[in-house]
Amino acid sequence: MLHIYCPHCCEYREEEEFHAKGQAHIVRPLDPDACTDQEWGEFMYFRKNPRGIHHELWVHAAGCRKFFNVTRNTQTYEIKEVYKVGEKPTIVAE
Amino acid sequence: MQHYSGFGLLKHSLSHHENWQRIWRNPTPKKKYDVIIVGGGGHGLATAYYLAKQFGVTNVAVIEKGYLGGGNTARNTTIVRSNYLWDEAAHLYEHSMKLWEGLSQDLNYNVMFSQRGCLNLGHTLQDMRDIERRVNANRLNGIDGEVLDAQQVKEIVPILDCSSDRRYPVMGASWQPRAGVARHDAVAWGFARGADAHGVDLIQQTEVVDFIIEDGTVIGVKTDRYGEIRADRVGCVVAGNSSVLAAKAGFELPLESHPLQALVSEPIKPILDTVVMSNHVHGYASQSDKGDLVIGAGIDGYTGYGQRGSYGTIEHTLQAIVEMFPIFSRVRMNRQWGGIVDTCPDACPIVSETPVKNLFFNCGWGTGGFKATPGSGNVFAASLAKGEMHELAKPFSMFRYHNGALVDEHGAAGVAH
Numbered sequence: 364m365l366h367i368y369c370p371h372c373c374e375y376r377e378e379e380e381f382h383a384k385g386q387a388h389i390v391r392p393l394d395p396d397a398c399t400d401q402e403w404g405e406f407m408y409f410r411k412n413p414r415g416i417h418h419e420l421w422v423h424a425a426g427c428r429k430f431f432n433v434t435r436n437t438q439t440y441e442i443k444e445v446y447k448v449g450e451k452p453t454i455v456a457e
Numbered sequence: 458m459q460h461y462s463g464f465g466l467l468k469h470s471l472s473h474h475e476n477w478q479r480i481w482r483n484p485t486p487k488k489k490y491d492v493i494i495v496g497g498g499g500h501g502l503a504t505a506y507y508l509a510k511q512f513g514v515t516n517v518a519v520i521e522k523g524y525l526g527g528g529n530t531a532r533n534t535t536i537v538r539s540n541y542l543w544d545e546a547a548h549l550y551e552h553s554m555k556l557w558e559g560l561s562q563d564l565n566y567n568v569m570f571s572q573r574g575c576l577n578l579g580h581t582l583q584d585m586r587d588i589e590r591r592v593n594a595n596r597l598n599g600i601d602g603e604v605l606d607a608q609q610v611k612e613i614v615p616i617l618d619c620s621s622d623r624r625y626p627v628m629g630a631s632w633q634p635r636a637g638v639a640r641h642d643a644v645a646w647g648f649a650r651g652a653d654a655h656g657v658d659l660i661q662q663t664e665v666v667d668f669i670i671e672d673g674t675v676i677g678v679k680t681d682r683y684g685e686i687r688a689d690r691v692g693c694v695v696a697g698n699s700s701v702l703a704a705k706a707g708f709e710l711p712l713e714s715h716p717l718q719a720l721v722s723e724p725i726k727p728i729l730d731t732v733v734m735s736n737h738v739h740g741y742a743s744q745s746d747k748g749d750l751v752i753g754a755g756i757d758g759y760t761g762y763g764q765r766g767s768y769g770t771i772e773h774t775l776q777a778i779v780e781m782f783p784i785f786s787r788v789r790m791n792r793q794w795g796g797i798v799d800t801c802p803d804a805c806p807i808v809s810e811t812p813v814k815n816l817f818f819n820c821g822w823g824t825g826g827f828k829a830t831p832g833s834g835n836v837f838a839a840s841l842a843k844g845e846m847h848e849l850a851k852p853f854s855m856f857r858y859h860n861g862a863l864v865d866e867h868g869a870a871g872v873a874h
Contacts, residue, residue, distance in 0.1 A: 364768050379769050383759035385713065404859035408711040408802045412700035414762050437714075438762045 367421065368445045371429040380425040386410045387418040387432045414438050416456035420448075458654035461565050480646065481525075481653035486660050486683050490518045492841050493678055493688035495665045495702065497521025499530040499641070500819060500826065501694035502648035502659075503834020504841065506564075509655030511835070512842035517657045518688075520680060522664035526645025529696045532764070532796030533827040534719050534753040536732050536743065538575045538636035539600055542591045545852035545864045546805055547598045552849055553832025554600075554635060560831055566647030568639050569746065573731045575636030576610060578781070580625040580737040588631045595633075603632045616728055616784050625738050625780055638732060638743055638751075644830055668706050674814040675706070692817045692841050697762065697797025699820035708812045710820065711802055711858045715756040716795035717824055718766035720774065722788045724748030733781065740777025742785075750788060752778055756798060756824060766795035798823050803863040808837055808850040817841060818855065 365378035392398050392406055411417065419433045434444040434452050443454045459465070459478040469477060492508060494501045497519045508514045521527075537557055539550035561568050579585040588604055595602040606629045611619040619627045653659055660683070667679040668691065677687035693702050703710045725748055734741035740754045754774035757767050771793060779786045800823040801807060807821040819837045822829060836847040846854065852864055 378767065385760075400861070401859045404861070405709075408858040409709045410711065410713055412710070412713050412760065412799075413704075414698070414701050417760065419759065435759075437760055440761060440763055 365440065365442065367433070367442065369423045369426060369429075370431050370445050370447050371427045372423065376423070376426060380423060382422050382424045384420040384422055384430070387420040413456060416443070416454065418452055418455075458565075458650065480650045481659055483661070484658045486518055486520075486658055486663075486686050487516075489677075489687040490658075491516040491689050493517070493686060493691045494519045494841075495678065495691065495693045496528075496695040497525045497649070497659060497661065498528045498694065498696060499526060499645050499648065499830040500696075500822075500833045500837070501692075502526070502645055502652055503830050504692060504694060504819070504837045505652040505657045505659075505834075506648045506655070507835045507838035508842060509652055509657050512838055514842050515656040517652075518660055518686065519652065519657060520660045520663050520665055520678065520686075522662070524661050525649050525659060526642055529796040529798065529826060530641055530645045530830075532717075532719065532794055533641060534741065534743070534751050535638045535641045535745075535827060536575065536636070536734075536741065537570070537639055537828040538633050538732070539828070540575070540577065540591060540595050540602055540631060540633045540636065541866060542594050543864050543866055544594075544598060546866050547595065547600060549832055549836070549849050549853070550829060551598065551600050552835065553829045556831035556835060557639065558635075560639075560644075560647070564647040564651045566643065566650060568643045568647050570637065570639040571746070572635050572637040573743075574613070574632060574634045575732040575734065576605070576613065576630040576632055578610070578630045578733065578735040578737070579628050580735065581628070584737055585628050588629065592631050601633055601635050603634075605630045605632050613731060614729065614733060616782060617733065618781065618783050623780070627781075636732060638745070641827060648830075648834070665702070666705075668813070668816065670706065670813055670816075673812075675816040690815045690817065690841050690844065692819060692837060694819045694837070696820065696822065696826065697799050699799050699818060703811070703818065706811065706813050706816055710799075710807065710818070710855060712799040712807075712821055713760050714762060714797050714799050715759070716761050716763060716766040717753070717756045717798045718770055718774065718793060718795045719751065719753040720771070720790045720793045721745070721752070722750040722785075723791050725750070725788060728784075735777065735781060738777040738780045740774050740781065742778055742782070749791065750785065752790075756800065762797055764795045764797060766793075798826070800824070802858065803865040804867045805864040806833070806853050807855045808833065808840070808846070808853040809855040810846060811855065815844070
């Protein structure tokens, strides 16, 4: 069971209160009409899936219902860092 | 290869079963192969078997970082069915089902394929409408299926709670009589033995650490134990690790890897002689020939490569089982484990060419790979032999995420992903 720190509630809670929403920092193309099919497909579907450090978007679904980012090791499940949307992670994969 | 038969059993009994042939060799790899298959699980071994037997390509190596059939092949709930909604998926899984039906004879190895039938329960009016649609689609594709009402379901599985005062009452089910289960380890071992007999080198305890790529064409792999091994074509069948290998080849796949758990109970007397699945309460169960209940459910919500899964998922799984089978509420669970499933955005596999020439990937089977083992191996072998994709594999190209021709099978098969 993960214990996740919600940066909005400023508390540690059990993972059951949260939902993982996939990869963080996905930027929507600024001019979607100018995208090629490949660019649009990659924005929609292609995701980082590392064995190791991963930046993820989570939501405190059964709590404050706010979104935030988590840097987590997908192999050991260790949460390295929690930070708000818009902030930059201090820990990134080599 | 020594042929297995009743007479052979009798003959070997005279020497106290001490002179059985080893069922596969343990060769040192050659410098060059026609085809290298990365990953010695069920799909990889099936690919090697059909390459050698059906397509005459015998200069083949299977390179496995652990031991044969030690990944997801050993970590699933062994259910085999082909009741998929979309034509593309239905054709692929039905191709596999037809191979299952003759597999033990073909391999001369008992894979314990048991066509005990599979029920997909409906608990709401919408479930029942979806079931009717799917069964009709199956029948139009020549796949057996029936829509059953609650009374008929009760007759097939008397221990199922079909009373109407449940929170999620059983309103009916789809029923595929030809579906069933197979012995997962025997499937890997049977394919390995068959491939070995046709001259395929099975290289265990050897990890592929990189690809050798020249001018956008793959010409071999680098291994941790034997250095470089060359090949004309390379097929990767590495389930949960596909993204990691694709990154080494320089491209991304639309995959996310999640742990998927299964549990087995203590062995009990025969009580459940079919497979029961429910999309709505989300659990599925069958009873193995040994007597243990084999139980599975959904994937963990977050990505991960840990082969164990989260506690919360166990609780949800057993809630679903007890909802369907109150009689199991005191059965103890013996073991729990996880496999790493590589899930696609449209819940359908990728059997595909890649941006690297002569490099092929077979991945993204998500939660439903076991049932496809022979079919997946067969179409992938055909593709590797010819260098172009088999007709049944064409809709499952990784480039469908660019052109939008998705095969969106979420829930259409009667179980959520």
